[in-house]
Amino acid sequence: MIEVEHLRKTYGELTAVDDISFTAQPGEIFGLLGPNGAGKTTSIGCISGLLAPTAGHIRIMGHDVVREGTAARRVLGVVPQEVSLYEDLSATENLNYWGGTQGMRNPLLRKRVEEVLALTGLADRAREQVKQFSGGMRRRLNFACGIIHLPKVLLLDEPTVGVDPQSRVRLLDLVRAQAQTGACVLYTTHYMEEAETLCDRLAIVDHGKIIAAGTLTELRALLAERDLLRLSGIFKPDAAKTAIASLDHVEVLQADENLLLLSLPDASRRLPAIFSALAAAGAEVRGTNLTQPSLESLFIKLTGKELRE
Amino acid sequence: MHFLAVSLRKDWARTVRDPAQFAISLGIPLVLGILMSVVFGRAPAAPHGLLLVADEDHSIASTRFLDGFHRDPLDKMIAVENVTRAVGRARIERGDASAFLLLPKGLQLAFLTNAPCRLELYTNPAESILPQMIRETMLITIDAASYFRRGGTPLIEVENVAVRPSRPARSFASIFLPSMLFMSLLFLATSSAVDIWKERMQGTLRRTAVSPVSMLSYLSARVIFIILTYAMVSLVGLEAAQRLAGMPVPNLPAAALWMTFVGTVFYLLFLWITMLATTQRAASVLTNLVIFPLAMIGGCFFPFEWMPNWMVSVGRLTPNGWALLVFKAILDNAAHAGQVARSAAALAAFAALAFVFILRRARGFAV
Numbered sequence: 001m002i003e004v005e006h007l008r009k010t011y012g013e014l015t016a017v018d019d020i021s022f023t024a025q026p027g028e029i030f031g032l033l034g035p036n037g038a039g040k041t042t043s044i045g046c047i048s049g050l051l052a053p054t055a056g057h058i059r060i061m062g063h064d065v066v067r068e069g070t071a072a073r074r075v076l077g078v079v080p081q082e083v084s085l086y087e088d089l090s091a092t093e094n095l096n097y098w099g100g101t102q103g104m105r106n107p108l109l110r111k112r113v114e115e116v117l118a119l120t121g122l123a124d125r126a127r128e129q130v131k132q133f134s135g136g137m138r139r140r141l142n143f144a145c146g147i148i149h150l151p152k153v154l155l156l157d158e159p160t161v162g163v164d165p166q167s168r169v170r171l172l173d174l175v176r177a178q179a180q181t182g183a184c185v186l187y188t189t190h191y192m193e194e195a196e197t198l199c200d201r202l203a204i205v206d207h208g209k210i211i212a213a214g215t216l217t218e219l220r221a222l223l224a225e226r227d228l229l230r231l232s233g234i235f236k237p238d239a240a241k242t243a244i245a246s247l248d249h250v251e252v253l254q255a256d257e258n259l260l261l262l263s264l265p266d267a268s269r270r271l272p273a274i275f276s277a278l279a280a281a282g283a284e285v286r287g288t289n290l291t292q293p294s295l296e297s298l299f300i301k302l303t304g305k306e307l308r309e
Numbered sequence: 310m311h312f313l314a315v316s317l318r319k320d321w322a323r324t325v326r327d328p329a330q331f332a333i334s335l336g337i338p339l340v341l342g343i344l345m346s347v348v349f350g351r352a353p354a355a356p357h358g359l360l361l362v363a364d365e366d367h368s369i370a371s372t373r374f375l376d377g378f379h380r381d382p383l384d385k386m387i388a389v390e391n392v393t394r395a396v397g398r399a400r401i402e403r404g405d406a407s408a409f410l411l412l413p414k415g416l417q418l419a420f421l422t423n424a425p426c427r428l429e430l431y432t433n434p435a436e437s438i439l440p441q442m443i444r445e446t447m448l449i450t451i452d453a454a455s456y457f458r459r460g461g462t463p464l465i466e467v468e469n470v471a472v473r474p475s476r477p478a479r480s481f482a483s484i485f486l487p488s489m490l491f492m493s494l495l496f497l498a499t500s501s502a503v504d505i506w507k508e509r510m511q512g513t514l515r516r517t518a519v520s521p522v523s524m525l526s527y528l529s530a531r532v533i534f535i536i537l538t539y540a541m542v543s544l545v546g547l548e549a550a551q552r553l554a555g556m557p558v559p560n561l562p563a564a565a566l567w568m569t570f571v572g573t574v575f576y577l578l579f580l581w582i583t584m585l586a587t588t589q590r591a592a593s594v595l596t597n598l599v600i601f602p603l604a605m606i607g608g609c610f611f612p613f614e615w616m617p618n619w620m621v622s623v624g625r626l627t628p629n630g631w632a633l634l635v636f637k638a639i640l641d642n643a644a645h646a647g648q649v650a651r652s653a654a655a656l657a658a659f660a661a662l663a664f665v666f667i668l669r670r671a672r673g674f675a676v
Contacts, residue, residue: 048519050676073521080519084512088326089319100315101520129326145516 001026001184002047002153007056009042009208016042018208019056024186024201026152029179031199032188033295039208040188041081044157047186048078060153074102077151077183081158083138084145087131091122091141094130095148102149109148116144119174136167143171147178154178156187160194172198192295204299211302220293226251227267228297229274231260232287243281247273254304263301312522316530317537324538330500358387358407358439361397368417373454374428377446387443390618401431401472403643407439408432410447419465420454426465434471444469484612486556487640490546491633492609494568497542498575499596501535505580506589509674518675528668535576536569543568559642567639567649571632574656577663578628584670608633632656 002024009017017039024030032040045051047058049069058065063072085094095113104112117123120140130138143159156175160168175198179185189195195202196216203213212219237255244250244262247270254261260278264270267290278285291297360378364371378389387407392400394411401409411429419426430447432440444467451465508514517527543565550556558564579596586592604610606623607630613621624630635652638644 045676050515050519050672070521070523073519076519078516078519080512080515082512084516086319086323086513087511088323093319093322097315097319098516098520100312100319101517101522103311103521105311 001059001061002030002186003057003059004043004047005057007043007046007058008054009039009046009051010054015208017046017053020203020205020208020210021056022203022210022213024184026184027179027182028200029175029185029187029198031195031202032186032205033190033192033195033199033202033299034188034205035190038190038205040190040205041157042208043205044078044155044186044188048076048155049073075152077146077149077154079143079146079154079156079159081161083142085130085138085141088129090127090129091117091133091144092126094141094145098145099148104149112148112150116148119177120144121170135162136164139163139167140171140174143174147174150181150183152183154183154185156185158188158190160189160191192299196295202295204295204302206299206303212298216295219295219298222298222301226263226265226293226297226301228253228291228294228300229262229264229267229271230289230291231262231274231278231285232258232289233260233283233285234258235260235278235283236281239281240278240283243277243283244274247277250274253300261300263297312526313530313533316527317534320531320534333496333500358436358443359405360387360389360443361392361400361406361409362389362412363392363394363397363409364412365394365414366412366416370417370420370454371412374412374416374447374450377450378443383442383446387439388618398431401433404433404435406433407436408443410443416465428465428467429470430467431470431472483556483640484614486550486554487633487637488609488612490543490550490568491571491607491629491636492604493542493546494539494572494575495600495604495609495629497539498572498579499600501538501576502579502583503589503592503596505583505674506592510589514671514675518672524668524671524675528664528671532573532577532664536573539572539576540565540569543572556640558640560639563644564636564639567632567636570653571629571636571656574628574632574660577660577667581663581666584667584674603627603629606630628656628659 002022004023005021007017007020008015020039020043022030032043034040042051046053047060047065049065049072052066060072061075063075065072086097089097092113095116096109099109099112114123117126120143122137122141122144125133125137130141133141139159139162143156146156147154154175159175160171163171172194175185175187179200187195187199199216201213201215202219203210204219205211212222235255235257237257240260241252241255244252244260247264250262250264250270252260253263260283262274271288275285362375364375375389377383378387390406392409397409397411400406409431411431413426413428416426416428418424428447430444432444434440447467451467455465505514508517518524544561547556547558547561547564547568551558551561579599582595582599583592586595606620607627608616608621608624609629613624613630613633616624625634631652635644635649638648
């Protein structure tokens with residue numbers, strides 16, 4: 001179980017994490033979703049004990065991360081964003097070492113090394129040095145080193161960044177398998193699809209703050225079944241806003257000279273009316289993109305920007 | 310203890326996988342030293358002669374007696390160093406000079422009044438040509454002085470005493486190889502220290518910081534690995550120097566122990582310096598900026614025996630120069646327990662200070 005209460009982390013004037021609180025339960029995959037620089041990695045750094053929080057409390061399975069750091073780290077598995085392996089050692093040697101740092105001994109360690117190598121599909125490359133591995137294989141081994149000791153709490157910091165689709169599917173399956181064994185998983189990502197398909201609960205993070213949290217269903221409900229309509233072309237922002245305001249239940253999320261973002265229910269049926277209103281306002285629509293309620297549309301609704309920005 | 314075993318196994322595997330780094334650090338200075346020893350042979354080296362002078366008369370005449378040694382060509386072959394009687398005797402008995410000349414009080418008066426006077430010249434029997442040249446020069450000077458004084462047969466005599474030095478003459482290998490061994494240690498310590506940056510860049514240090522292993526355990530295990538590695542390197546290096554180049558090593562365990570200890574101190578010093586840098590490149594530049602002047606002036610590049618006196622005085626104050634002097638004393642079987650203990654305590658204090666800094670910095674450095 002992870003309990004985070006009013007966590008705050010500042011670097012001088014810069015506030016990287018600003019008063020975030022959440023709880024993740026055993027067997028649950030809790031996602032932190034946000035763009036790069038939102039404060040996800042800093043949060044993971046504080047939760048893992050790598051960074052000292054400026055304020056707030058973090059407990060891992062009841063152990064305070066600051067005051068009982070060693071006890072907290074004993075039940076913790078961390079899969080860092082960057083691959084963190086000894087490149088000149090083999091997969092087996094890496095696993096033996098990282099298992100050893102967790103106090104694991106033979107024959108349990110040997111058995112567990114074989115298990116995770118099989119799980120990650122690296123059994124046939126076990127004796128090769130990591131520097132000969134592909135990016136996907138390194139990612140899988142990076143993950144294997146984080147779960148070698150069967151942690152009760154697993155922190156995964158964007159583990160699929162730069163991974164080929166095949167390795168990504170395998171990694172996501174491994175994460176689910178960890179939760180099914182009862183581990184509490186905290187998963188950070190900026191991939192909407194991953195968060196939607198993987199996480200039981202989510203917190204959307206931006207500028208160091210949690211701006212929305214809940215299950216996927218709860219978060220979608222915040223959109224009130226509204227679609228997201230993205231129109232590209234040439235607009236006069238003020239005139240376009242005025243024209244759209246004349247239509248019922250249409251909300252303007254963003255309006256500039258080349259892009260108009262609208263939130264509205266049942267958008268596909270109302271497109272002709274929107275085009276007419278915009279044409280009357282002197283706009284030239286060149287492209288249309290309709291997105292049905294999703295995390296992405298929620299993120300845009302909450303922040304006024306796209307997640308990939 | 311369990312983590313220590315795990316960590317030693319890991320470090321050993323990494324060292325074995327990258328033998329080039331190890332071989333380069335150790336090999337270049339040692340091969341250089343052995344090759345030069347082979348070229349110059351195992352015979353006693355022929356550095357400049359050194360004449361120690363205790364002038365107890367402090368007169369114009371006593372100064373004039375030494376004029377010959379300050380003129381070409383003798384001034385290029387024989388250096389003159391003023392010492393006291395006690396120091397001169399002690400040093401000539403240690404074989405530190407070609408000869409020791411004692412100019413007694415009353416020399417000028419004896420010369421002016423043509424009274425008998427005896428100069429004592431203690432010569433190093435390990436050297437043949439230079440002490441003989443010094444003696445002949447003194448006799449010629451006295452004859453010339455008597456001739457100019459028109460005093461007939463000089464009553465000033467030179468009594469030649471051949472001392473029995475407490476150690477045999479130094480061979481080229483015994484002068485050059487200890488310096489090369491210490492240079493190997495410096496290079497090895499640098500490359501071992503810079504490895505912390507490799508650990509940082511590949512993220513393994515960060516991963517260690519989020520494991521239950523404390524930074525104290527991690528660093529202690531690393532230092533123990535360094536001690537074991539340097540002990541092995543020292544034994545191999547000393548054996549090689551002894552067998553391949555004829556460097557005398559009368560007390561191999563003591564010499565290896567001292568090399569291991571000093572190597573570990575160097576490692577901690579360079580680890581400290583390395584962790585002060587903000588980038589890996591800066592760390593590399595910083596260590597090079599430190600290592601080369603230290604090696605040059607501390608007797609690890611050119612032996613102290615070949616350096617000017619002022620530079621030797623400065624070099625003896627550097628940590629490596631200081632440690633090298635003790636090492637040479639151990640190789641000469643002339644090390645005193647007090648001298649070794651004092652040097653060891655000072656170096657250990659220095660290492661402890663570096664270790665405390667490294668420990669305090671380690672977690673922040675990992676991020």
